[in-house]
Amino acid sequence: xxxxxASVELLERPELIGxxxxxxxxxxxxxxxxxxxxARAYGVRSAMPLSQAMRLCPRAIVIPPHGVKYRHYSARVMxxxxxxxxxxxxxxxxxxxxxxxxxxxxxxSPLEIATAIRATVKADTGLTCSIGAASTKFxxxxxxxxxxxxxxxxxxxxxxxxxxxxxxxxxxxxxxxxTAESLTNRGIVTVADLAATPLETLKRWVGxxxxxxxxxxxxxxxxxxxDPRGVEKSIGHENTFxxxxxxxxVLRRELLDQSERVAVRLRRAGLKxxxxxxxxxxxxxxxxxxxxxxGEATDTGRRVYExxxxxxxxxxxxxxxxxxxxxxxxxxxxxxxxxxxxxxxxEPADGWRDAEGVMDRATERFGAGMIRPAALIAxxxxxxVPRNAGEGG
Numbered sequence: 001x002x003x004x005x006a007s008v009e010l011l012e013r014p015e016l017i018g019x020x021x022x023x024x025x026x027x028x029x030x031x032x033x034x035x036x037x038x039a040r041a042y043g044v045r046s047a048m049p050l051s052q053a054m055r056l057c058p059r060a061i062v063i064p065p066h067g068v069k070y071r072h073y074s075a076r077v078m079x080x081x082x083x084x085x086x087x088x089x090x091x092x093x094x095x096x097x098x099x100x101x102x103x104x105x106x107x108x109s110p111l112e113i114a115t116a117i118r119a120t121v122k123a124d125t126g127l128t129c130s131i132g133a134a135s136t137k138f139x140x141x142x143x144x145x146x147x148x149x150x151x152x153x154x155x156x157x158x159x160x161x162x163x164x165x166x167x168x169x170x171x172x173x174x175x176x177x178x179t180a181e182s183l184t185n186r187g188i189v190t191v192a193d194l195a196a197t198p199l200e201t202l203k204r205w206v207g208x209x210x211x212x213x214x215x216x217x218x219x220x221x222x223x224x225x226x227d228p229r230g231v232e233k234s235i236g237h238e239n240t241f242x243x244x245x246x247x248x249x250v251l252r253r254e255l256l257d258q259s260e261r262v263a264v265r266l267r268r269a270g271l272k273x274x275x276x277x278x279x280x281x282x283x284x285x286x287x288x289x290x291x292x293x294x295g296e297a298t299d300t301g302r303r304v305y306e307x308x309x310x311x312x313x314x315x316x317x318x319x320x321x322x323x324x325x326x327x328x329x330x331x332x333x334x335x336x337x338x339x340x341x342x343x344x345x346x347e348p349a350d351g352w353r354d355a356e357g358v359m360d361r362a363t364e365r366f367g368a369g370m371i372r373p374a375a376l377i378a379x380x381x382x383x384x385v386p387r388n389a390g391e392g393g
Contacts, residue, residue, distance in 0.1 A: 001077065002128045002149040004094035005034035008073050009063050011126050020060040024050045027242045029323075033065045037149055070094075073125055080120050084113065089226045097137055099226035111154050118152060136222035139164065142171060160220040165192035172217050174210065182206075194218040235273065237261045238326025244283040246321045255308045256301075258327045263301035266329060272297035273329025276307035280315065281324035290314065297333045304329060 020039035024030045035044045042057035074093045081088045087099035110133040128150040132143025135157040147153040170180040195218035203211030237258040277291035290311040308327045
């Protein structure tokens with residue numbers, strides 16, 4: 001999807017079409033969730049501090065995020081994909097791989113299928129998307145990126161290397177800024193340069209596994225198939241404080257709120273998390289993560305919170321102030337799997353699951369925030385924005 005969050009907001013604000021718009025929280029210390037292409041032309045990017053984005057684009061219009069709306073439109077788009085093929089692998093809320101080989105007899109060539117998908121998405125949602133079609137996932141992803149915004153690019157298998165080799169080496173998966181600079185200093189500027197580099201040399205430069213992976217990608221080789229089970233790799237929430245804090249009461253209350261929200265999303269998706277991760281960013285922008293794997297996967301806010309607090313208590317704060325805190329459930333499993341209690345679990349979570357199930361039903365009937373943990377009653381609700389969203393295009 002093209003600038004997905006921003007595009008959804010503009011559906012209700014057509015007067016802002018063509019203007020630089022940034023999606024971010026109301027706090028001056030918020031980060032950019034999305035931005036229109038007009039704002040991106042000034043250098044604004046997702047995950048950039050809002051203050052920096054406003055310095056780059058002072059005339060930008062800031063709109064707070066609305067996660068419920070984004071999930072609604074995401075579900076509509078994914079339904080369109082599923083009508084084309086059952087082999088849909090969502091990467092995030094706004095991006096997916098589709099294997100359309102089985103649909104060709106009925107729906108036509110990859111170009112015809114992609115054209116129809118784009119037209120259907122536009123007609124059903126008012127949103128635009130960019131599609132890349134190729135013989136491998138990697139090349140299809142690159143093609144979609146090259147066709148943005150609102151474009152379509154088909155790369156036939158026989159044209160793969162002609163398309164791939166002129167691209168900068170940074171276009172390859174796994175080549176971040178530091179690796180790209182290191183390779184450029186060695187004279188490796190394009191993908192063709194990397195492809196021409198002996199494999200053993202690459203392994204010496206970036207390691208055994210990294211060298212093998214980059215060499216294969218540089219020659220257009222990617223054996224991964226579309227996996228329709230790969231819906232969510234993790235579910236999390238995080239928040240940047242308006243003022244840095246070392247107050248444990250504030251930190252614990254924030255973790256409780258985030259844990260409840262993570263658990264709600266787990267239950268809605270029919271998933272459970274086996275690993276709980278804590279993220280902290282200090283005032284000097286140093287960021288750390290800590291995680292722990294549970295004996296039993298969970299979808300209860302209470303269990304997520306308990307583990308998050310234990311992880312927080314293990315961090316040596318030494319008076320350092322926290323800028324951002326977040327909690328995430330990882331190693332997701334099917335929520336219908338039976339519980340397997342171990343000697344290390346203090347007690348089954350059925351009681352908490354029942355209580356949180358009641359909260360879920362009350363929320364569905366009366367709206368968010370009607371039933372909350374007592375410690376959060378006075379806490380102002382924030383926009384519910386998925387933290388695993390892609391927003392790459």
